[in-house]
Amino acid sequence: MSLNIEVNSEFKLTSDSYQVIVNRKHIVDPTKAPGWAKRQAEGADPTPREEWREVAYCRDVEQALNWIVRQVQLTSSAETISELLDELQAIRREIKAVLTS
Template sequence: MLDVMVNDEYKLTSDGMQIVIMRKHIVDPTKSPIFDETKHSAEMREEWKTWKYCGKVEQALEVILRQRVFESEAATLKELHNEIVSFKREIHGMLGDSQ
């Protein structure tokens, strides 16, 4: 089964019919309304949760890029452009493409 890290926040898996984008979440158990320090660990943990579904790997990468744009803190078009180009280079580098 597919299990590919895109970066430290996203990975791609599959369920046999589609590509599944998994997104990393940091869980703070002390924020839970049922947290009881005598019964539970207060240690932060990392969880991967299903985030979106796509038909193709290329579509999944575009969805991730779009989300990064939505969450960008760029203050100018130039900064945003640089972030987009940087992500595309990162992907091409992982794929072994020259660009």
């Protein structure tokens, strides 16, 4: 059986028989895609949709969770060390809540 664990609203973990996969949620707006006018004329749905995209392949759950924490750190818009630490503590709390539930 494979994993399918939502860590928070942005990341989830899945797996196959070889690795743990980190997936990130993306909102896809079909109206911004190339060729939208043609698809719209064919009756395509313009509603934005959620997609989970594979962003990292890890050897185990611990490495996957550490990867998520590192991504939060690298993509943070914090302007002070205390803001960054608050964001990191928040993601660690979210991860801990998933692990203990």
